[in-house]
Amino acid sequence: MNMIELKQVSRRYGDVQALAPLDFSVKQGEFVTLLGPSGSGKTTLLNLIAGMVKPSSGQIFVRGVDITNAPPSARGLGMVFQNYALMPHMTVFDNIAFPLRVRKLPKDEIRRRVTEVLDMVRLPDLAARKPKELSGGQQQRVSLARCIVYNPALILLDEPLGALDKKLREQMQFEIRRLHARLGITMLNVTHDQDEALSMSDRIVLMNEGRVEQIATPDELYRAPRTAFAASFIGTANLIAGTVQESGGEHIVVSTALGMLRATRGVNGVSRGAAVNLLVRPESVRMLPATSGEEAQQEPRHAGTLEDSITLGSVVRHHVRLPGDMQIVVQQQGGRHGAAHARGAPVMLDWAPEDCQVIAQD
Ligand SMILES: Nc1ncnc2c1ncn2[C@@H]1O[C@H](COP(=O)(O)OP(=O)(O)OP(=O)(O)O)[C@@H](O)[C@H]1O
Ligand SMILES: [Mg+2]
Known part of the structure; x- marks a missing residue:
């Protein structure tokens, strides 16, 4: 009851x-x-x-x-x-x-x-x-x-x-x-x-x-x-605005200031031409030094500049500036396993399409 x-x-x-x-x-x-x-x-x-x-x-x-x-x-x-x-x-x-x-x-x-x-x-x-x-x-x-x-x-x-x-x-x-x-x-x-x-x-x-x-x-x-408000109020949200290009396949393809991005369906009824936000949580973003020889595992990778890093106890938050005046927050494990990066260093970011989800634009 x-x-x-x-x-x-x-x-x-x-x-x-x-x-x-x-x-x-x-x-x-x-x-x-x-x-x-x-x-x-x-x-x-x-x-x-x-x-x-x-x-x-x-x-x-x-x-x-x-x-x-x-x-x-x-x-x-x-x-x-x-x-x-x-x-x-x-x-x-x-x-x-x-x-x-x-x-x-x-x-x-x-x-x-x-x-x-x-x-x-x-x-x-x-x-x-x-x-x-x-x-x-x-x-x-x-x-x-x-x-x-x-x-x-x-x-x-x-x-x-x-x-x-x-x-x-x-x-x-x-x-x-x-x-x-x-x-x-x-x-x-x-x-x-x-x-x-x-x-x-x-x-x-x-x-x-x-x-x-x-x-x-x-x-x-x-x-x-379900909304950008909810995404930002609970935890930290990287929100990337875009327009749906393809919605029929396994992933939804969205055109954004960072190029074409693949994403998973967060909200229903996403059709071609719809204005949406893409949500990527800070802990889902991987950050590597731009000089790293590591093979790209996710495409596309995004080149940016590390603006600052803040240690919050067990985790470290990085603010990375991408082209188009976009800022992405990256969260990594701190402690001796966490990688140290110099402020102003060129870095590469990527994330899996599974960690990038389509939500409504408010
Ligand atoms: N007695 C009242 N007369 C006129 N407006 C009121 C009255 N009580 C609340 N409001 C208005 O109603 C809205 C909601 O107020 P409410 O007190 O429910 O907010 P709240 O979510 O509890 O906020 P807070 O976190 O600040 O306590 C506000 O815009 C407030 O100004
Ligand atoms: Mg109250």
Whole structure:
């Protein structure tokens, strides 16, 4: 069964179409992330589901029940926000116990449940502290504990990790995934951090200017983006504009500023004369010194100039300038097996047609 289902849901603010009519569903137990740049409509979508914002059109169902006009408190959802919103004068224990006291649970039951969730978020010894005596990551875990303590079937998270440093953020991502797997709670998470979306989600809803650009698993989104926007938002994309010359054979032939290039079909319905983009990921490009005597394995090879190389831990990124003022990013393994090249050196690039895919032009 679908935990959440949206039918033609949209939201306008005056002239601003914050969200274009959207169909979308989340299955029970799924971890789905809304990903997109600032202003793309992520919080609007989350708030529509939470009931903080009313839709301009459409219907929202939770477990098959139409809750479009239900108040937030009647929806039975948990919400975790970016700012922890803990009550400063209460201890950690009382903060977490709060939603249970509101629900008038017996005292023993409250103590048992709070102790259990404090264990789950790995803060068993901090029950007596006040929020200001905790680190940001610990406060974040308390907010999460306060949310899971009353067993909501669905939790909405709006950039809850945005304020944390990278290391803590990765640790919390892991904690949330662990809780998700253990408790089977359906989670809908908002972020503009692509790494977070890729590492945590069963599926990603990629949003752009109030529209859904693509809904796919992290792997699909990286390997088979449908648009140039999706290709560039997830990872790094080399995009080469061109016009389809032949589309009937094993490979599609596209005429580009780099000459005729062979590519595989990324999108359907590519016909002769269509304006397309070719996508080549940096790790699929091979770079050799121009003087290398190595036999060409792929044709064509592209002569260029190495502009700079940046070491990113285990990998090295090279920026190569090709004729026609085109820049191609190349990623290679670093360490002692990686080849060193001088800045300004002439180099040769090539890639396999299988690693060059046709996507739509935006
Ligand atoms: N209450 C409001 N009144 C008018 N316009 C609004 C309101 N809330 C949001 N918007 C507009 O709707 C669009 C989507 O906003 P939303 O907050 O959903 O974006 P977002 O994807 O969450 O962005 P961010 O990553 O910056 O949080 C934006 O253009 C925003 O200015
Ligand atoms: Mg937002």
